[in-house]
Amino acid sequence: METVIYILSWIFLLGGAIFLLVGAIGILRFPDFYTRLHAVSVCDTMGAGLVLAGLMLQGGFSLVTVKLLLIFYFMIFTGPTAVHALAQAALQGKLKPVVDEHEQQ
Amino acid sequence: MFIAISAVILVAIAIGLLRAFLGPTLYDRVLAANMSGTLTVLMVAVLGFMTGRPEFLDIALVYVLISFVSTIAVLRVCGTGCGASRDPEADSGEG
Numbered sequence: 001m002e003t004v005i006y007i008l009s010w011i012f013l014l015g016g017a018i019f020l021l022v023g024a025i026g027i028l029r030f031p032d033f034y035t036r037l038h039a040v041s042v043c044d045t046m047g048a049g050l051v052l053a054g055l056m057l058q059g060g061f062s063l064v065t066v067k068l069l070l071i072f073y074f075m076i077f078t079g080p081t082a083v084h085a086l087a088q089a090a091l092q093g094k095l096k097p098v099v100d101e102h103e104q105q
Numbered sequence: 106m107f108i109a110i111s112a113v114i115l116v117a118i119a120i121g122l123l124r125a126f127l128g129p130t131l132y133d134r135v136l137a138a139n140m141s142g143t144l145t146v147l148m149v150a151v152l153g154f155m156t157g158r159p160e161f162l163d164i165a166l167v168y169v170l171i172s173f174v175s176t177i178a179v180l181r182v183c184g185t186g187c188g189a190s191r192d193p194e195a196d197s198g199e200g
Contacts, residue, residue: 010106013106013110014110016110017109017110017113017114020113020114020117020144020147021113021116021117023117023140024116024117024120024121024140025120027120027121027124027136027137027140028120028123028124033130033132033133033136036124036133036136037136040136040139040140043117043140043143043144044140044143047147048143048146048147051110051147051150051151052147052150055150055151055154058154059154059159063159064159064162067159067162067163067166068150068162070166071146071150071162071165071166071169074166074169074170074173075143075146075169078169078170078172078173079143081173082139082173082176082177083136083139085176085177085180086132086135086136086139086176086180089132089180090130090132093132095130095132
């Protein structure tokens with residue numbers, strides 16, 4: 001049973017690391033600000049959630065798991081709020097999204 | 106194995122900082138700083154497990170809230186004004 005939890009925690013941690021790397025590559029390669037928001041959202045939700053879940057399985061039933069749950073709780077509230085505020089500020093600052101018709105004009 | 110996870114997180118932070126240096130508008134820089142803050146929280150948590158000190162999680166817990174407040178504060182100070190004038194397309198289109 002302990003070995004199963006150990007292996008499961010490493011699967012979660014490696015999956016979270018893959019999602020973090022994909023999000024980082026996305027923020028470097030995407031062409032536009034509004035598309036880069038997607039990459040950051042991948043980092044904020046799936047990457048952080050999987051890494052914190054893996055650490056929770058490593059911690060077991062203790063105060064450590066409660067602290068990790070609190071970190072995940074705050075992260076799941078503040079991440080989309082910050083990204084939404086950024087998108088709204090960029091839209092009010094008249095930042096145009098890159099579309100195909102823009103190049104044809 | 107914790108070292109591998111920390112290395113991946115450090116590479117992701119480096120790529121995010123590269124976007125913060127390269128970013129054409131202010132919003133790209135704030136977005137990269139936000140992502141680097143999230144990754145720093147995960148780095149601190151993994152580091153606490155790696156060195157066997159779970160007290161690091163308190164620092165991570167405070168860092169989540171500080172990162173969010175800093176993003177909102179930067180947007181509050183120069184949210185809608187500073188970034189638009191630095192966008193080359195908006196400059197060529199309107200000015």
